Amino acid sequence: MRKMLVAVASGVVLLSISLTAHHANAVFDLGKRLTLTGTVTEWFWANPHCLLRFDVKSENGEMKHWVAETQAPPNMTPFGWTKQSFAVGDQVTVILEPVKNGQPLGRILQVQLPDGKTLVAGAPAIPAGDARP
Amino acid sequence: MRALITTFAVVMLLAPVTRGQQGFRRTPGAVYDVDFAGKKSGPAPRRDISGIWEFAKGGAEGIQADGVKAMPSDGKPEHELPFTPDGRKAFMNNKPTYGFTQVPSALTNDPMPGCDPQGFPRIVLHNAHHEQILQTATQVVILYQFNKKWRTIWTDGRKLPSNPEVPAWDTKGSPPPEARFWGYSVGRWVDDYTFVADSNGFDDRTWLDNAGRPHSDALHVIETYHRVDADHLEKTITIDDPKYYTRPWVALDKLPYRLQSPSLEIPEQECVPSETAKYNQLFANPAAGAKP
Numbered sequence: 001m002r003k004m005l006v007a008v009a010s011g012v013v014l015l016s017i018s019l020t021a022h023h024a025n026a027v028f029d030l031g032k033r034l035t036l037t038g039t040v041t042e043w044f045w046a047n048p049h050c051l052l053r054f055d056v057k058s059e060n061g062e063m064k065h066w067v068a069e070t071q072a073p074p075n076m077t078p079f080g081w082t083k084q085s086f087a088v089g090d091q092v093t094v095i096l097e098p099v100k101n102g103q104p105l106g107r108i109l110q111v112q113l114p115d116g117k118t119l120v121a122g123a124p125a126i127p128a129g130d131a132r133p
Numbered sequence: 134m135r136a137l138i139t140t141f142a143v144v145m146l147l148a149p150v151t152r153g154q155q156g157f158r159r160t161p162g163a164v165y166d167v168d169f170a171g172k173k174s175g176p177a178p179r180r181d182i183s184g185i186w187e188f189a190k191g192g193a194e195g196i197q198a199d200g201v202k203a204m205p206s207d208g209k210p211e212h213e214l215p216f217t218p219d220g221r222k223a224f225m226n227n228k229p230t231y232g233f234t235q236v237p238s239a240l241t242n243d244p245m246p247g248c249d250p251q252g253f254p255r256i257v258l259h260n261a262h263h264e265q266i267l268q269t270a271t272q273v274v275i276l277y278q279f280n281k282k283w284r285t286i287w288t289d290g291r292k293l294p295s296n297p298e299v300p301a302w303d304t305k306g307s308p309p310p311e312a313r314f315w316g317y318s319v320g321r322w323v324d325d326y327t328f329v330a331d332s333n334g335f336d337d338r339t340w341l342d343n344a345g346r347p348h349s350d351a352l353h354v355i356e357t358y359h360r361v362d363a364d365h366l367e368k369t370i371t372i373d374d375p376k377y378y379t380r381p382w383v384a385l386d387k388l389p390y391r392l393q394s395p396s397l398e399i400p401e402q403e404c405v406p407s408e409t410a411k412y413n414q415l416f417a418n419p420a421a422g423a424k425p
Contacts, residue, residue, distance in 0.1 A: 074402040077400070
């Protein structure tokens with residue numbers, strides 16, 4: 001009984017994971033999360049993906065430039081994102097799913113704005129769509 | 134034992150939540166079935182599918198990242214398409230960024246990222262959004278959000294262009310139809326609430342979906358629009374391509390749409406080559422290990 005329950009529960013867990021993971025692009029380290037606080041250098045509101053560029057200072061003082069994508073504007077506006085969501089110099093905290101190859105790149109899951117409000121990237125199923133998912 | 138049962142129950146509860154996270158998206162100004170819970174729609178108008186239509190169950194219902202909604206490219210046997218040898222070869226030559234055969238964005242040969250025309254039927258089988266349908270005495274015209282594209286479906290009694298080599302088309306006379314990204318379409322009412330359109334004459338450079346499913350120049354698409362009631366329209370799309378598929382197969386199966394206010398504005402959504410180039414330089418190429 002115990003073995004059967006474990007097997008069934010494991011199967012459901014695997015099913016749940018596959019239902020979220022199968023929409024992901026091949027370059028992302030699926031399920032990994034990074035929380036980064038930095039300064040916005042550009043908010044590129046564009047197809048096929050919007051890009052948030054920001055500088056993050058590490059503990060040893062080294063500055064690293066990150067580029068993080070969202071989906072295209074029509075897929076972001078339903079979640080409250082706009083062309084004016086960020087200004088150069090804004091201090092933001094970004095939670096993202098990084099790429100596999102270690103480059104400072106990732107897919108935004110949510111961003112905390114200077115005023116404390118949070119923008120969420122919405123349903124993970126939305127593809128880049130627009131020109132490229 | 135109790136802990137195991139508790140774990141099992143939690144996991145069972147989480148499974149549908151996980152699925153649900155991929156679902157509902159509200160386009161500003163649009164209404165959905167969830168807004169009218171318990172309210173019954175009026176009767177369907179006769180021979181009328183005009184209006185602005187949005188997916189009845191949420192704006193994300195048209196997002197088909199991993200391939201057509203009824204047959205996603207997920208490796209499951211039940212979603213294996215009935216490829217001919219040529220069709221399978223064409224599929225394996227395509228390098229999509231989503232689906233079971235996905236590659237990193239920098240390695241794709243998908244025509245869309247460079248903003249080449251996605252054409253029909255991909256316009257409704259990939260990243261579909263609002264549609265506005267206009268009816269005149271001789272045409273049904275469909276306006277699509279993505280790249281502000283439109284199609285004409287002739288309703289004046291004309292037939293599809295013919296091609297003597299392809300039985301799915303008319304068999305006599307005229308030369309093959311001009312290849313078009315959007316095909317050539319004719320339609321008819323099969324009853325007072327069901328409109329059927331047939332299309333052929335497709336340019337085989339387009340893909341059927343975002344997962345790299347191919348089509349040949351023999352593609353014949355059948356669209357069925359069923360006006361269920363005053364507020365709802367169901368769309369079914371069947372793919373018939375004897376060069377690439379051994380039998381017709383259903384790509385969209387009665388996908389429900391809800392009628393919107395005639396004053397709803399359809400958002401602008403353009404593929405912009407210069408923006409795509411910047412995205413590739415800053416993100417797609419370094420993410421795939423390619424040179425920026």
